Amino acid sequence: MTYPKDLAELIEEFQEVDDKMERLEMVFDMADEVVPYPPEQWNNDSKVQGCQSEAHVHVEIDDGKVLLFSGADAKLVQGLMGILTIAINGSAPAQALLLSADFAEEMGILNSLSPSRSNGFRNMFDKVMKEIREFV
Amino acid sequence: MTYPKDLAELIEEFQEVDDKMERLEMVFDMADEVVPYPPEQWNNDSKVQGCQSEAHVHVEIDDGKVLLFSGADAKLVQGLMGILTIAINGSAPAQALLLSADFAEEMGILNSLSPSRSNGFRNMFDKVMKEIREFV
Amino acid sequence: MAIRDDFPILKREVNGFPLIYLDNAATTQKPQIVLDAMNEYYTSSNANVHRAVHTLAGEATEGYETCRQQLKNWFNAERVVMTSGTTEAINLVAHSWGRANLSAGDVIVLTEMEHHSDIVPWQMLAEERKIELRYIPVLEDFTLDMDIYAASLEGAKLVCVVHTSNVLGVRNPLEDIIQMAHANDTLVLVDAAQGVPHERIDFQECGADFMAFSAHKMCGPTGIGALLIDSEVFETMQPFMGGGDMIETVTVDGSTYQTDEHKFEAGTPRIAEAVGWSAALDWMSKLDLKKEHQRLIKIARWVAEQLRTMGMSVYGRHEELDSAVVSFLHPTIHSEDLAHLFDSRGFAVRTGHHCAQPLLNRLGIASTVRASFYLYNTIEEAQLFIEQLKEITERFG
Amino acid sequence: MAIRDDFPILKREVNGFPLIYLDNAATTQKPQIVLDAMNEYYTSSNANVHRAVHTLAGEATEGYETCRQQLKNWFNAERVVMTSGTTEAINLVAHSWGRANLSAGDVIVLTEMEHHSDIVPWQMLAEERKIELRYIPVLEDFTLDMDIYAASLEGAKLVCVVHTSNVLGVRNPLEDIIQMAHANDTLVLVDAAQGVPHERIDFQECGADFMAFSAHKMCGPTGIGALLIDSEVFETMQPFMGGGDMIETVTVDGSTYQTDEHKFEAGTPRIAEAVGWSAALDWMSKLDLKKEHQRLIKIARWVAEQLRTMGMSVYGRHEELDSAVVSFLHPTIHSEDLAHLFDSRGFAVRTGHHCAQPLLNRLGIASTVRASFYLYNTIEEAQLFIEQLKEITERFG
Numbered sequence A, B: 001m002t003y004p005k006d007l008a009e010l011i012e013e014f015q016e017v018d019d020k021m022e023r024l025e026m027v028f029d030m031a032d033e034v035v036p037y038p039p040e041q042w043n044n045d046s047k048v049q050g051c052q053s054e055a056h057v058h059v060e061i062d063d064g065k066v067l068l069f070s071g072a073d074a075k076l077v078q079g080l081m082g083i084l085t086i087a088i089n090g091s092a093p094a095q096a097l098l099l100s101a102d103f104a105e106e107m108g109i110l111n112s113l114s115p116s117r118s119n120g121f122r123n124m125f126d127k128v129m130k131e132i133r134e135f136v
Numbered sequence C, D: 001m002a003i004r005d006d007f008p009i010l011k012r013e014v015n016g017f018p019l020i021y022l023d024n025a026a027t028t029q030k031p032q033i034v035l036d037a038m039n040e041y042y043t044s045s046n047a048n049v050h051r052a053v054h055t056l057a058g059e060a061t062e063g064y065e066t067c068r069q070q071l072k073n074w075f076n077a078e079r080v081v082m083t084s085g086t087t088e089a090i091n092l093v094a095h096s097w098g099r100a101n102l103s104a105g106d107v108i109v110l111t112e113m114e115h116h117s118d119i120v121p122w123q124m125l126a127e128e129r130k131i132e133l134r135y136i137p138v139l140e141d142f143t144l145d146m147d148i149y150a151a152s153l154e155g156a157k158l159v160c161v162v163h164t165s166n167v168l169g170v171r172n173p174l175e176d177i178i179q180m181a182h183a184n185d186t187l188v189l190v191d192a193a194q195g196v197p198h199e200r201i202d203f204q205e206c207g208a209d210f211m212a213f214s215a216h217k218m219c220g221p222t223g224i225g226a227l228l229i230d231s232e233v234f235e236t237m238q239p240f241m242g243g244g245d246m247i248e249t250v251t252v253d254g255s256t257y258q259t260d261e262h263k264f265e266a267g268t269p270r271i272a273e274a275v276g277w278s279a280a281l282d283w284m285s286k287l288d289l290k291k292e293h294q295r296l297i298k299i300a301r302w303v304a305e306q307l308r309t310m311g312m313s314v315y316g317r318h319e320e321l322d323s324a325v326v327s328f329l330h331p332t333i334h335s336e337d338l339a340h341l342f343d344s345r346g347f348a349v350r351t352g353h354h355c356a357q358p359l360l361n362r363l364g365i366a367s368t369v370r371a372s373f374y375l376y377n378t379i380e381e382a383q384l385f386i387e388q389l390k391e392i393t394e395r396f397g
């Protein structure tokens, strides 16, 4: 799969780092990239199910472009949200929908995602995509 | 354990035979040794539970001696009853109770008896011993 | 023969003779790669699944859920609940669907051909909920009485039918059974314990609402099985057992449940078993199951013919889609004695009521000797079996 | 160290670092002889159990029933029902004893310290049968409120209590709990999933009426567990699931059941798993469990002290009889992040609600990080764990 340019660069950056802890640190740093969805607004609709910790996402379409608001208790989760933000914010919905969740694996952050519930990333990603799809 | 003389001899005879089928044949031949408990008299009380086939035993004490009546659909089971008859019929109840069920294993007839339900021999043996115990 | 080489147990001897394992309808043997997969799991990824972040837990979860995904693919099914086997799967339906959807006066249709595992759960439910059970009789030709079936559908909420009889090898006309039931708005549960090992089934195409089966009868490990559920019916079911992993939230005032298959999988699941079953499915997917089945049913037919020629009573018909199971009785040797005699020469056959007493009652017998063939069995073994029977008959008959 | 050598998985690396497995309260690792025993079973004796005469079936039955006998010996118990684990064991009690003995208005006493597996089955039963549930609160010192317990016994038919909390490691005063319950004619179910692995329990001496636990938490395989039942209470129970092996006779008009443990074990049982569990019990019986436990609780106490010194909130007390489980929260790093960071250095720790949400609600937290130590863990690993936490705190705290 080909990724959006910003994301592709990020993946490459990650792949250059051998040490897993360092990669986690890089994800943590991405937590600042989210457009914050303030805890006061967190609600049942925005909640990502199956996450260990609280994680919320909210999608709006602004001027035909995806605008992802998000926030999480855990920094790793919010960091992944930040990466997702970089990948899709400002794209047309149809464009955003092309993204696959595999990037987190390619970045060497999550050991295995596919059918597993071992982390909430997959659920978060699916929820965002589902919300975007409603706008298409 | 030391067995009654007749039984000990029988065990020895069996142990001299290597071929399992031949040993089974020898058991079949023992089916004639039972004091028959005629099918007309078979009832729920005489039934050996957990046998694949119908098997019935009935114990009486005659003149202070154990008298075992028995019968079964399957020849192997009735043969084992015959061997048990040889082992205990005519003994005093207290004497009969000394017998352990291990002889069938020592004879190389049944692969393994202990806690298993894979054959009804154990249940048959236990039932006979229980009935004898009621007379002591 | 290549297939045989994959099964280490087939090299064993019994009573000094090479093992000839003809008890496949009870359980099948396991290819080496199934054992390897479980060993690999235990020696490199063992951990508890779900809701954990460490590497081993991720691998274990992946291993467990991969099995579910493989079953979904294999059967073209949308909902796959992992159970401890066919029996638990059917009990799950009785509990989770039955108690949520049935009430006094409702009717469940069973057949006389059912395994006890597809009878007793319904008897228990029937007693608890005052439900009527109707049993479809088995005819002289070992098939179901389809006229009585048609008539008995009236007012029925569920039909429970065995895909293939474990005693007769008869494969029932499921397509008709399901179509007639659905035309009547009746759901259908298929006990496919004996069907799945010999026939590749498309769950959605076949149209059943529930399908239950066990791994151990299809080269997989003990302790695991599955229930396929139609995705609409799935939504009408209440939880089965309560506990870890099947909940969303628990408070002292009450709990909410998962909405997917995990709702029905309480507690630490059968992780190593799922990994082993995956390997078994992988192994089986490399075979031409259809061709193998044709080979096996031909063996069964040949054995049945030989037995009839020798004067045995044979119970079954051994048609194209039937399984390679041959049940018979010797005219003079008791079935239990016969099984012991076979065992003394290394042959594993089963005798008894095969957990199908109502069927045996109908047939007017108390037991059969059953030889059942599977992927690793050969025509040579079948010939040895017949020769052995001849020898036994000469000596003991 | 000799014990470690028996566990092949401990040689593995995770993310380039040696695995340090501290998730033992979730599941334990398996010594090689457990895997060998299961392999041996599958490669030489695999067959379906019970009611069969051939050699393999006899060996398989022997293997399966030997496990039951070993459990009887290990626990000095008269009735041992094999289940798929703790969760199924507790559900079995709710179904087989509960539905047969409880009715509207009856009371069951639980504690806030229970695992979901000892809460949800009772909530489900309570809803179905209009039964009242009373929860014993957990005090500030992580123990049960014994005054409320005493008061709540009034009219109670059953007390369900966890032997040792999987979150806190706290071992409850079972002796008092059981004595007080029995003085009130109340039965007691002990969830010993965490107790059995660290303490040798004499079931009859301890006096509980039911005790549930899982093999996988005591070096045994996945997919199997057991329920010990007092032999008098045993007689008051109705069957659980219906199917093969639990019946005496089946007719279309109704069925009769086995009277021993098999009554509660429907379907093909977990044969290979039982064989593996037997091997695990053999292996454990060669250890001085008491001494090992003293070693482990000392490690846990040391870790807890270190954590407190570093400013962590520690949940638990780590007294003599408690299990070697240390739950804590970092003042600044989220528990999930912490677990990921540990994992990046090869440490397996668990985070989350540990299937004990009511307890965590009481503690006013949503999750903990949990490090749990078992037989193969060493003080060196504990030291590395603390050092690692220091490094993580410096870098991410």
Ligand SMILES: Cc1ncc(COP(=O)(O)O)c(C=O)c1O
Residues within 6 Å of the ligand: C244, C266, C267, C268, C269, D025, D026, D085, D086, D087, D088, D115, D117, D118, D162, D164, D165, D166, D191, D193, D194, D214, D225, D355
């Ligand atoms: C205290 C306690 N009870 C019950 C369980 C459930 O055990 P299982 O998942 O093996 O059924 C566990 C394990 O997670 C536990 O720690």
Ligand SMILES: Cc1ncc(COP(=O)(O)O)c(C=O)c1O
Residues within 6 Å of the ligand: C025, C026, C085, C086, C087, C088, C115, C117, C118, C162, C164, C165, C166, C191, C193, C194, C214, C225, C355, D244, D266, D267, D268, D269
């Ligand atoms: C037709 C049929 N149904 C159900 C079962 C029960 O399967 P299990 O014992 O694996 O639960 C069997 C196997 O004995 C069977 O042959």
